Amino acid sequence: MSIGQYRAFVVAAETGSFTAAAIDLGITQPSVSELVRRLESEYQVQLFVRGPRRLTLTAAGEELLPHAQQIVAGAEAAERTLSDIQSLEGGVATFGLLRNGDYYLLSSLIERFHAEYPNVRVRLVGLNSVEVAAAVSTGELEAGLVVLPIDDEDLVVTPLFRDEVFYASADPARLQKPKTIAEFCAAPLVLYDAHYGWRDPTRRQLAARAQLEGLRVEARIEVEHIEAALGLVSRGAGDTIVCRAIAESSTMPEGVGVVPFEEPLYDTIAMIRGRSAGLSPATRELMRFARDMIPGPLPQG
Amino acid sequence: MSIGQYRAFVVAAETGSFTAAAIDLGITQPSVSELVRRLESEYQVQLFVRGPRRLTLTAAGEELLPHAQQIVAGAEAAERTLSDIQSLEGGVATFGLLRNGDYYLLSSLIERFHAEYPNVRVRLVGLNSVEVAAAVSTGELEAGLVVLPIDDEDLVVTPLFRDEVFYASADPARLQKPKTIAEFCAAPLVLYDAHYGWRDPTRRQLAARAQLEGLRVEARIEVEHIEAALGLVSRGAGDTIVCRAIAESSTMPEGVGVVPFEEPLYDTIAMIRGRSAGLSPATRELMRFARDMIPGPLPQG
DNA sequence: ACGTGGCATAGGGTTCTCCTGTGTCAATCG
DNA sequence: CGATTGACACAGGAGAACCCTATGCCACGT
Structure with missing residues (x-):
């Protein structure tokens, strides 16, 4: 029940000769002969009729062939996959x-x-x-x-590299000057990445800063996706934070502006x-x- | 590159543990461990991350898994096929x-x-x-x-068992009395099994009888299927031979009658x-x- | 702190795989 | 008609693979 046995069987069936199969597989004829014989004796089934001049599949062999081919094809695919991972030529x-x-x-x-x-x-x-x-x-x-x-x-x-993080709001009055952490903690916040909450790296930086001043950051609204948060901000539901890459992208809704923090905040x-x-x-x-x-x-x- | 290695890999990936896989496979844990390790070292690829408490597939393992499953499924199908042939329980x-x-x-x-x-x-x-x-x-x-x-x-x-062979014709005049071989040789014959010709056993019996009397049997028309021959006979194109089983079956056209040979002829x-x-x-x-x-x-x- | 679960390592026995060399048999060719 | 060729089987031996038991290590839970 090894792959080599099935491979020998398949190639021998396809070439109609143990010798040809041996050449195909890069091994010797006695080896092919033994592999097939072992497959046969393992299950007490004759797979080939050894004619003096040619090899013929028995009915049992005919039944087995498609399954054997599936095994061999799977083995080749597996082998290719594993090699490709090492080779930059696929995978x-x-x-x-x-x-x-x-x-x-x-x-x-x-x-x-x-x-x-x-x-x-x-x-x-x-x-x-x-x-x-x-x-x-x-x-x-x-x-x-x-x-x-x-x-x-x-x-x-x-x-x-690092990317600066800004405070974002739809209310120009709240974007007059750089935000302090105290102002941030007092603001009505719409935060995203609800699932990860305060394990999110950017939020952790802000939480750490707040803690130094004995404050806590609390979100009024939490949503999962930043696009949803920005939508809420643009409709005046609250303010949020965005990094420069997002602030400058087309995702940024019209009417939402940004202001840096007093002590500049960066995502690294x-x-x-x-x-x-x-x-x-x-x-x-x-x-x-x-x-x-x-x-x-x-x-x- | 043996089936055992792939099987161990698949079961370990599915159970999430070498020990569980070993129990599943009916072998010991060190064996599973070695089978997977050999698979990994064969291609210099890490397939599992051995966490202290849990086993995790790497990206490479994730890539390999479907192919390995194909191999295992094929091997199981092959094994079942081979056993079934011996067991009267399938196949x-x-x-x-x-x-x-x-x-x-x-x-x-x-x-x-x-x-x-x-x-x-x-x-x-x-x-x-x-x-x-x-x-x-x-x-x-x-x-x-x-x-x-x-x-x-x-x-x-x-x-x-044996089945008598009759002379068949649509012309009642030619069915008056048992046919001699000489009459048969002279008749306008419509024979079937064209592809096999005079290698056909029934034909060979007739040819042998004719040879004893220095005669030759020659077909006027040869077709492949007996149904076609009987159709021609019913339209008067010539006469043919049929065994009793066919003469008594619904295949026999209306209007075609049979008469035995003088020296009875049998298909054995x-x-x-x-x-x-x-x-x-x-x-x-x-x-x-x-x-x-x-x-x-x-x-x- | 101790027991438990899970993987790795070590060492040994059995089987498989593959080789080289040789024998046999039938088909083919001079 | 005998010699050659082609293809498979058989024998014996080297190396590797597979599987086992026994043991060590480490993290976790009680």
């Missing part, structure tokens, strides 16, 4: 991506990578930074891009990977691309 | 059948066999006796029913099987059914 590079990754340069990164290695598919798993970090930490993902800070000890963290985007696990070539290469695309060392955004 | 009994087998008791034979062994499918390959004999001789088929005589030395031949139906090859239980059982259904030893009808 998939899987990469975790912070949820707002779309707003940065990532689409062009993928474009360039795909131009360089057209046979490698790219799978970007877009989650919150918290979840990306957890997935990389457990090994489900090899690497990813996240917003700092993150807690995990077992990750290699490479900061890439970093690449993370597991500390111990080896990286596949495709992932390694994708990480190199990501590093190379960053304009400089931690520019201000 | 297929393949049987060669003379072309006119339908006109005998065969349909009821199949019915009874199927009632006894509902899980065994029956595949009747209906060919001319010549071809059935050749297929059984080479081993492509395990057994079959044919009309004698056949040449092959390597066959075990068990005569079952026999069961044949290969001399050396072992028979599968299903085929052996089907042969027993066939023997049991014969009323007596070589009855005349």
